[in-house]
Amino acid sequence: MPNRLPSRDVAIIGLGWTGSILAEQLTAEGLDVVAIERGPWRDTPTDFNVNTMPDELRYRIQHELFLRPAQQSLTFRNTLGQEALPVRTWGAFMLPNGVGGGGTHWNAEMWRFLPSDFVLRTHLTQRYGAAFLPADMTIQDWGITYDELEPFYDRFEYLCGTSGTAGNVAGRILPGGNPFEGARSRPYPLPAMKQGYGHALFADAARNLGYHPFPQPSGNLSAPYTNPLGVQMGPCSYCGFCEWFGCANYSKASPQTTILPTLALRKNFEARTLCEVTRINLDRTGRRATGVTYVDTSGQEWEQPADLVLLCGFQLFNVQLLLLSGIGTPYDPVANTGVIGRNFTHQTTSAAIGFFDKAKYNFNPFMSAGAIGMCIDEFNGDNFDHGPLGFVGGGYMGQVQTNGRPIETTPVPPGTPLWGHGWKQAIRDNYLSTIFSGAGVHGSFYSYRDIYIDLDPTWKDRFGRPLPRITIDLKPNELRMSAYLTDKYAEIIRAMGARQVVSQPRKGPYSMSAYQTSHLCGGAIMGTDPRTSALNKYLQSWDVPNLFVMGATAFPQNAGYNPTTTIGALTYWAAHAIRSTYLKDPGPLVRA
Amino acid sequence: MQQVTRRALLAGAATLLASGPGVRAAIIRGGRPWQPYAGGPPEPAGSGPWHWFTPEEGAAVEALVDRLIPPEPDTPGGRDAGCAVFIDRQLAGPYGSAAALYMRPPFRDGTKAQGNQSPLTPAARYRAALAALDAHCRAAFAGQPFARLPEAAQDRIIHGLEDSSLQLDGASGRGFFELLIKDTQHGFFADPVYGGNRDMCAWKMIGFPGARYDYRDWIDRHNQPFPLPPVAIGGGRPGWTPHA
Ligand SMILES: Cc1cc2nc3c(=O)[nH]c(=O)nc-3n(C[C@H](O)[C@H](O)[C@H](O)COP(=O)(O)OP(=O)(O)OC[C@H]3O[C@@H](n4cnc5c(N)ncnc54)[C@H](O)[C@@H]3O)c2cc1C
Numbered sequence: 001m002p003n004r005l006p007s008r009d010v011a012i013i014g015l016g017w018t019g020s021i022l023a024e025q026l027t028a029e030g031l032d033v034v035a036i037e038r039g040p041w042r043d044t045p046t047d048f049n050v051n052t053m054p055d056e057l058r059y060r061i062q063h064e065l066f067l068r069p070a071q072q073s074l075t076f077r078n079t080l081g082q083e084a085l086p087v088r089t090w091g092a093f094m095l096p097n098g099v100g101g102g103g104t105h106w107n108a109e110m111w112r113f114l115p116s117d118f119v120l121r122t123h124l125t126q127r128y129g130a131a132f133l134p135a136d137m138t139i140q141d142w143g144i145t146y147d148e149l150e151p152f153y154d155r156f157e158y159l160c161g162t163s164g165t166a167g168n169v170a171g172r173i174l175p176g177g178n179p180f181e182g183a184r185s186r187p188y189p190l191p192a193m194k195q196g197y198g199h200a201l202f203a204d205a206a207r208n209l210g211y212h213p214f215p216q217p218s219g220n221l222s223a224p225y226t227n228p229l230g231v232q233m234g235p236c237s238y239c240g241f242c243e244w245f246g247c248a249n250y251s252k253a254s255p256q257t258t259i260l261p262t263l264a265l266r267k268n269f270e271a272r273t274l275c276e277v278t279r280i281n282l283d284r285t286g287r288r289a290t291g292v293t294y295v296d297t298s299g300q301e302w303e304q305p306a307d308l309v310l311l312c313g314f315q316l317f318n319v320q321l322l323l324l325s326g327i328g329t330p331y332d333p334v335a336n337t338g339v340i341g342r343n344f345t346h347q348t349t350s351a352a353i354g355f356f357d358k359a360k361y362n363f364n365p366f367m368s369a370g371a372i373g374m375c376i377d378e379f380n381g382d383n384f385d386h387g388p389l390g391f392v393g394g395g396y397m398g399q400v401q402t403n404g405r406p407i408e409t410t411p412v413p414p415g416t417p418l419w420g421h422g423w424k425q426a427i428r429d430n431y432l433s434t435i436f437s438g439a440g441v442h443g444s445f446y447s448y449r450d451i452y453i454d455l456d457p458t459w460k461d462r463f464g465r466p467l468p469r470i471t472i473d474l475k476p477n478e479l480r481m482s483a484y485l486t487d488k489y490a491e492i493i494r495a496m497g498a499r500q501v502v503s504q505p506r507k508g509p510y511s512m513s514a515y516q517t518s519h520l521c522g523g524a525i526m527g528t529d530p531r532t533s534a535l536n537k538y539l540q541s542w543d544v545p546n547l548f549v550m551g552a553t554a555f556p557q558n559a560g561y562n563p564t565t566t567i568g569a570l571t572y573w574a575a576h577a578i579r580s581t582y583l584k585d586p587g588p589l590v591r592a
Numbered sequence: 593m594q595q596v597t598r599r600a601l602l603a604g605a606a607t608l609l610a611s612g613p614g615v616r617a618a619i620i621r622g623g624r625p626w627q628p629y630a631g632g633p634p635e636p637a638g639s640g641p642w643h644w645f646t647p648e649e650g651a652a653v654e655a656l657v658d659r660l661i662p663p664e665p666d667t668p669g670g671r672d673a674g675c676a677v678f679i680d681r682q683l684a685g686p687y688g689s690a691a692a693l694y695m696r697p698p699f700r701d702g703t704k705a706q707g708n709q710s711p712l713t714p715a716a717r718y719r720a721a722l723a724a725l726d727a728h729c730r731a732a733f734a735g736q737p738f739a740r741l742p743e744a745a746q747d748r749i750i751h752g753l754e755d756s757s758l759q760l761d762g763a764s765g766r767g768f769f770e771l772l773i774k775d776t777q778h779g780f781f782a783d784p785v786y787g788g789n790r791d792m793c794a795w796k797m798i799g800f801p802g803a804r805y806d807y808r809d810w811i812d813r814h815n816q817p818f819p820l821p822p823v824a825i826g827g828g829r830p831g832w833t834p835h836a
């Protein structure tokens with residue numbers, strides 16, 4: 001029998017980005033909050049030591065800061081007719097474990113989505129007609145607009161000390177920024193980062209081709225900063241050990257560097273680490289969450305009752321816990337019924353490698369940062385006419401190379417032998433003079449009827465529970481989009497002066513071995529209709545009103561940007577609704 | 593709704609959840625925990641005898657890595673760089689036993705997109721493939737193991753593994769080639785603390801400054817070579833790394 005603990009106002013599942021934001025917001029409201037996190041406590045001075053952090057083998061190759069598949073995995077197949085097999089080692093995406101979540105080891109590329117992204121189906125149907133969309137594409141409007149979300153985007157950016165050049169302040173287009181972005185109420189809190197040689201050269205080439213390059217919005221800070229919570233951060237030193245690593249400089253926006261120093265001191269906050277939530281408990285009506293059950297490292301099971309349950313466990317685990325707890329109707333792609341697991345998406349990234357003459361070009365690829373780089377947005381969303389092209393979607397593209405870590409980033413021209421003198425010579429000849437960003441083209445991934453998440457019939461986790469099963473493939477629309485964008489991108493790399501450009505548009509099938517960002521989205525999406533969404537526009541469960549589900553889980557489809565700035569904005573948006581409305585009268589915030 | 597059984601719970605080893613000290617569930621209240629070096633330093637490979645290889649296996653791997661990364665006048669080959677020591681130490685640890693991976697049955701063959709589904713650990717794959725490799729060489733070269741063959745013959749054998757024209761008894765030749773080349777390059781480029789990249793030879797060869805952490809004064813000096821030599825986490829400056 002689980003030990004039953006005294007009840008709390010709020011139980012938070014997972015202390016990553018969204019869990020930290022909500023814990024801060026609700027302790028500020030005076031509520032008694034407990035956050036339950038399955039990984040260890042991690043902090044800058046104790047864990048991200050400047051002497052041992054720049055270790056590519058340990059952190060990048062051996063995944064020190066991530067979830068281990070032995071702890072929790074998933075199964076994967078491309079199509080409904082296949083048998084899904086377990087993911088035995090990570091490849092296509094990386095999954096979080098530990099305080100800070102993905103915010104610990106992310107790049108901190110901090111993009112807003114376009115206004116049209118939030119009303120995607122309406123927008124595309126109006127411009128191109130409903131017949132233009134593939135029949136099995138299930139994209140939806142979000143039930144929220146960019147304008148509603150703007151103040152909360154601003155909030156998250158000022159929390160993080162985001163460094164960038166604004167392109168649109170209150171409708172005024174400003175030089176040097178992204179002219180396509182939605183209007184922002186004020187400029188970024190900090191100016192843009194410095195750029196390396198390769199990044200700057202990309203911007204020159206793009207400008208010469210008639211595009212409007214701008215610095216990538218970055219949570220690697222360009223200058224010292226004190227955020228609205230009074231937490232101080234230092235400037236980024238361009239160390240080049242950023243994504244997959246923790247920052248030893250207090251320079252990368254993360255829960256550790258922006259929220260936890262204040263939050264941890266609050267008397268009404270408690271964290272329980274190395275405790276994994278196994279289920280959300282419901283009362284007999286199935287309409288009210290009574291709390292959560294979790295297991296500690298000794299195998300002891302605990303029941304933590306709470307009035308309000310906030311599911312903040314990252315996209316995949318949010319969906320897994322909903323399915324395992326029997327909350328909402330599981331999605332059935334054949335009958336096209338149910339909502340939990342529906343509209344699962346990822347990202348469609350691609351690259352073009354530029355090999356330059358080593359006598360003329362030295363890019364010093366090792367001096368870089370997770371979110372450095374120069375980009376263009378001409379080919380994102382619906383910023384360009386899709387009519388003649390026969391696909392929808394797009395992405396930003398740029399020279400966003402983050403590192404010159406030699407295990408990962410020693411590309412050689414095609415035809416180079418894999419070993420021997422020829423390999424050694426090619427490594428020597430190309431290391432300093434090659435441009436390579438793995439996700440230089442950061443494309444959208446729209447939703448489809450047969451791409452979804454459910455529970456696997458065969459493989460189990462270490463608790464004996466079924467693994468989540470993902471069914472996912474790259475559809476012709478995404479492949480056409482990737483081919484078109486990668487061509488445009490390769491053209492810019494060529495214009496930079498490369499002697500050889502190797503274009504790598506995304507090819508199907510979706511593969512578990514090819515890393516494609518960790519931006520999993522959907523599975524319990526927000527919307528206006530409980531038949532096609534799991535959450536209302538405040539990220540509140542339609543079925544269990546004292547449960548809110550945070551994160552990219554709520555995205556009806558993924559745009560051509562990184563998700564976390566939108567995740568952070570939605571979290572502040574939900575926190576605002578909880579504080580201003582829900583707590584006064586707990587119940588559904590939207591009548592179905 | 594899924595129930596968790598007590599027995600299944602106890603099977604979940606605490607060491608899975610995190611490495612280093614502090615792998616016990618904890619309650620955190622009233623401030624941030626302060627446990628210096630909670631992340632823990634890496635474990636140095638150290639010198640001395642093989643940890644995992646038999647002497648014959650060690651000799652074969654030293655010969656293999658020295659053909660994959662051959663010595664040249666100004667840079668050492670895989671053997672002197674320590675790649676075999678690196679692989680040995682890795683196979684003796686969690687990498688070799690696949691401790692972090694999902695290794696629950698059933699094991700079934702899938703599509704290429706579904707990734708590796710082998711029930712064998714890396715350590716087991718090396719043991720089987722190295723035995724088969726030496727057996728093949730002894731049969732084909734008058735009783736000589738791989739390590740004793742002339743370089744040209746060694747190269748031909750590696751080419752055979754690479755293009756699958758040479759099959760190993762009971763082990764995939766191409767699979768072993770891919771595993772070996774990956775581990776050899778990891779050892780060559782990883783920090784010297786792990787046994788390879790001795791004296792940062794690989795980093796010097798390509799111009800990577802290693803574990804430096806601050807390029808603020810150089811990031812916008814475009815197209816200018818970085819002037820400082822590399823540093824490493826395990827031993828710091830050239831000449832500090834202990835030799836095996
Ligand atoms: C290598 C990498 C690079 C990235 N770069 C970028 C980027 O540049 N820009 C961007 O926008 N996004 C980026 N991301 C994505 C970003 O990290 C996530 O979008 C973000 O962290 C999501 O916030 P979250 O709160 O939903 O989940 P997380 O921050 O991941 O937090 C979830 C937490 O819940 C815990 N948890 C899960 N299940 C349970 C359970 N059952 N019980 C208890 N605890 C549980 C996890 O351990 C984790 O700590 C990157 C991700 C990775 C892995």
Ligand code: SF4
Binds near residue numbers: 251368
């Ligand atoms: S690149 Fe900058 S923000 Fe990233 S880890 Fe290094 S110092 Fe920190």
